[in-house]
Amino acid sequence: MTPVLYLLALGASILVGAVGGLALRLLAHAAPFVLLSLLGMIASGFALGYVVGEGVGRAARGKRGRGLQGVAALGVIMAMLVGIDQLALTSVNGVVGLLVGVAVAVGRLR
Numbered sequence: 001m002t003p004v005l006y007l008l009a010l011g012a013s014i015l016v017g018a019v020g021g022l023a024l025r026l027l028a029h030a031a032p033f034v035l036l037s038l039l040g041m042i043a044s045g046f047a048l049g050y051v052v053g054e055g056v057g058r059a060a061r062g063k064r065g066r067g068l069q070g071v072a073a074l075g076v077i078m079a080m081l082v083g084i085d086q087l088a089l090t091s092v093n094g095v096v097g098l099l100v101g102v103a104v105a106v107g108r109l110r
Helices: 003-030 038-059 066-084 092-108
Strands: none
Touching: 003 038, 003 066, 038 066, 038 092, 066 092
């Protein structure tokens, strides 16, 4: 892995995470009772993890590894914090959704 690929992957992680977080914020305002439930948080974590993991993998030209897994995990954390603010860290539902998202993103890059 070259530093250029890591920079591309980091850029993709930030971009996809920010867009995913904004989409999550719009959904949270449209239907907060559904999205903030445990099932909604698991589903949103799964979706964000998949999208961020796939974006990082494609930006790194199909490479995989621990470094890229960390980059993808940071992208999911950023997306959840942008999407639902401190709720991602203060409620059980938010933490479960965050862990699911990180697990899915890391799994995409194994």
